[in-house]
Amino acid sequence: MKKVIVFIYSLVHFIVDLACAVLVKKIVTPNTENEILLFIAVVLYNFFAFAIQYPIGIIADKINKNGIIALLGCLLVALAYAFSKVALIACIIAGIGNAMYHIGSGIDVLNISDKKASLSGIYVSTGALGIFLGASPNMTIFNGYIMVVLLVISAIIIKVLYDKIKDKVINEEMTIPLINKTEKLIITCLMITVIIRSYMGFIIAFEWKNDFSLAIIATMAVIFGKMLGGIIGDKIGFLKISILSLLISSIGFIFAFDNWIIGCISILFFNMTMPITLTALANLFPNNKGMAFGMLTFALFLGSMPVFFGYGDYLFNKLGLFLITIGSMIVLYVGIDNYNKEMKKRYG
Numbered sequence: 001m002k003k004v005i006v007f008i009y010s011l012v013h014f015i016v017d018l019a020c021a022v023l024v025k026k027i028v029t030p031n032t033e034n035e036i037l038l039f040i041a042v043v044l045y046n047f048f049a050f051a052i053q054y055p056i057g058i059i060a061d062k063i064n065k066n067g068i069i070a071l072l073g074c075l076l077v078a079l080a081y082a083f084s085k086v087a088l089i090a091c092i093i094a095g096i097g098n099a100m101y102h103i104g105s106g107i108d109v110l111n112i113s114d115k116k117a118s119l120s121g122i123y124v125s126t127g128a129l130g131i132f133l134g135a136s137p138n139m140t141i142f143n144g145y146i147m148v149v150l151l152v153i154s155a156i157i158i159k160v161l162y163d164k165i166k167d168k169v170i171n172e173e174m175t176i177p178l179i180n181k182t183e184k185l186i187i188t189c190l191m192i193t194v195i196i197r198s199y200m201g202f203i204i205a206f207e208w209k210n211d212f213s214l215a216i217i218a219t220m221a222v223i224f225g226k227m228l229g230g231i232i233g234d235k236i237g238f239l240k241i242s243i244l245s246l247l248i249s250s251i252g253f254i255f256a257f258d259n260w261i262i263g264c265i266s267i268l269f270f271n272m273t274m275p276i277t278l279t280a281l282a283n284l285f286p287n288n289k290g291m292a293f294g295m296l297t298f299a300l301f302l303g304s305m306p307v308f309f310g311y312g313d314y315l316f317n318k319l320g321l322f323l324i325t326i327g328s329m330i331v332l333y334v335g336i337d338n339y340n341k342e343m344k345k346r347y348g
Contacts, residue, residue, distance in 0.1 A: 001164075001165065001168070002112050002119065004161075005108060005109070005112060005161065005165060005169070006109060006112075006119050006122055006123055008157060008158065008161055009070070009105040009108065009109055009123055009158075010122055010123050010125070010126045011126065011154075012070070012074065012101070012105065012154040012157070012158065013101070013102075013105065013123060013124075013126045013127050013130070014126040014127065014129055014130040015074075015130065015147075015150050015151065015154050016073065016074060016077055016097075016098060016101045016102075016127075016130070016151070016154070017098070017126075017127040017128075017130030017131050017134065018129075018130035018131070018133055018134040018142065018147070019077050019078075019094075019130075019134070019147040019150065019151055020045075020049065020077060020094050020095075020097075020098050020130075020131075020134065021130060021131045021132075021133070021134025021135045022134040022142050022143070022144070022147055023077075023080055023081060023084060023090060023091075023094050023144070023147070024042060024045055024091060024094070024135075025134060025135040026134070026135075026137075026142070026143075027081075027084045027090075027144060028041060028084060028087045028090055028091060029042075031084070031085060031087075032087045037087055037088070038087060039308075040088065041087035041088050041090075041091040042091065042308075043308055044088060044091050044092055044095065045091035045092070045094060045095045046095070046301055046304055046308075047095065047301060048091075048092055048094075048095025048096050048098075048099060049094070049095040049096075049098040049099055050099070050297045050298065050300045050301035050304075051297070051298050051301040052095075052096065052099050052294075053099045053102060053103050053293060053294040053297040053298065054291070054294030054295060054297070054298045055294070056069075056099050056100060056103045056290070056294065057103050057107070057288075057289075057290030057291045057292070057293050057294030057295075058288070058290060058291050058294065059290075060103050060104060060107055060290040061107075061287070061288050061289065061290040061291055065166075066103075066104045066105070066107045066108045066111075066162075066169070067104060067108065067158055067159070067161060067162025067165070067166060068104070068162060069100050069101075069103060069104030070100065070101050070103075070104030070105040070108075070158050071104075071154075071155040071156075071158040071159050071162070072097075072100055072104075072155075073096075073097045073098065073099070073100030073101030073102070073103075073104060074097065074101055074151045074152075074154045074155040074158065075097070075151065075152070075155050076093055076094070076096055076097025076100065077093075077094050077097035077098060077101070077151055078097075078147070078148045078151035078152055078155075079093055079097070080093040080094035080097060081144045081147065081148050084144065099297075102293070102297065103290055103293060103294065105123070105158075106123070106289075106290075106293045107289050107290050107293065108165070108169050109123045110278075110279075110282045110289045110293070111169050111289065112169055113279065113282075115279070115283045116230075116234045116279065117229070117230035117231075117233045117234055117238070117275040117276055117278070117279040118230040118231045118233075118234050118275075119230070120230055120275040120278050120279050120282075121226050121227045121228070121229055121230020121231060121233075121274070121275035122227055122230065124226050124274055124275060124278065125222070125223040125224070125225075125226040125227045126223070128219055128222040128223050128226070129219060129220075129223055132215070132216070132219040136212070136215075138212050175287045175288070177285055177287070177288055177291075182338055182341070182342055183284060183342065185334070185335070185338055186280070186281075186284060186335050186338050186339050186342065187281065187284075187295065188335075189331050189332060189334050189335025189336075189338070190277045190280060190281050190296065190299075190332075190335045191295060191296065191298075191299040192299075192328075192331045193273060193277055193328050193331055193332045193335065194277055194296045194299035194300060194303065195299045195300075195302050195303040196303065196324060196327070196328040196331075197270070197271075197273065197274065197303065197328070198299065198300040198301075198302070198303025198304055199303040199304070199306060199307065199312075199324075200270065200321070200324065200325070201303075202303070202304055202307040202312060203307060203312045203313070203315065203316045204267070204316070204321075205316070206218075206256060206257060206260070206263050207257075208260040208263065209260075214260050214264075217260075217264050218260075218263070218264050218267055221264040221265070221267040221268040221271070222267060222268070222271050224268055225245075225267065225268040225269060225270065225271030225272050225274070226271050226272070226274045226275055228268070228272060229241060229245065229271065229272030229273060229274060229275050229276055230275035230276070230279070232272070233272070233275065233276050233279075237340075238276045238279075238280060238336050238339070238340070239333070239336045239337060239340060241272060241273075241276060242272075242273050242276055242329070242332045242333065242336050243329060243332075243333055244269075245269040245270065245272035245273060246269070246270065246273065246325055246326075246328055246329035246332065247326075247329060248265075248266070248269045249266045249267070249268075249269040249270035249325055250321075250322050250325035250326050250329065251322070252265055252266030252269065253266050253270075253318065253321035253322055253325060254318045254321075254322055256321075257318060270325065273328075273332060276332075276336070277296060277332070277335075278292075278293065278296055280335070280336060280339045281293075281295060281296060283339075283343065284339065284342065
């Protein structure tokens with residue numbers, strides 16, 4: 001049953017992110033002539049899609065109806081298409097729907113993961129492909145009608161799934177966490193790591209990615225990086241994969257501007273920490289997985305802000321990418337090292 005749950009949620013994750021990207025990039029953007037209005041709408045979309053996952057996650061921890069939250073998210077994204085001519089409303093509704101889907105489905109995946117990162121890595125990976133295809137001008141097959149149909153079908157499938165698993169996949173009883181100093185340090189380190197990863201995801205725009213086929217390969221590197229990060233992390237440990245992946249990617253980024261193969265390898269290794277940060281924080285707060293998920297998506301939002309306000313190019317050079325990746329490695333080392341100590345203290 002675990003495989004079915006992960007497959008369905010991962011597939012719908014792809015559809016939801018695809019639908020949001022199509023709405024924002026291919027419908028709202030070309031139909032909004034006022035650049036200031038468009039800027040505000042896109043920032044609001046990102047705020048509602050990522051930042052509000054934190055409060056939604058806290059609510060989800062309490063009410064324990066993750067599948068219902070996920071399917072309502074699908075329907076809200078579909079509803080956003082009805083307001084596609086009103087940029088602000090469309091982006092806000094789509095953002096809320098995106099947030100609800102991620103929280104609802106994400107908690108269920110974490111609940112069946114047995115404190116391991118493999119399933120989370122598979123689940124989070126598919127969103128990257130949806131965003132890429134939805135935003136790509138080359139992919140003209142996707143339109144509003146197709147997206148609405150797919151979203152409604154997705155909601156129906158999730159309802160069927162929910163009816164089968166609602167008594168088997170449940171949240172642990174929510175508690176109000178009393179966060180000690182070590183946990184605060186771990187949270188800070190993991191959030192900084194995600195902020196950096198988010199920022200890097202926005203600024204990395206190698207010239208060779210202008211080739212559509214190479215851009216697809218780079219996107220697949222993101223996907224397989226997240227998948228492999230969880231799988232290998234479970235095999236060799238979160239600390240080893242974190243250091244190894246970021247060290248390799250930091251060196252690779254020096255040569256990535258001139259060589260697309262090295263660039264894609266660097267992107268793959270850089271994204272391996274995604275399921276590690278998510279799983280570690282969820283394991284730290286097993287009674288508050290939605291809160292943990294939301295903390296990290298709030299960090300994703302924070303990482304995007306410098307780019308939106310014109311500070312995206314300063315570190316996009318060989319030295320900049322190397323230094324920021326090394327910095328991320330050091331911060332994540334501190335976070336995961338203390339996480340390991342905390343887990344050993346709790347469980348022996």
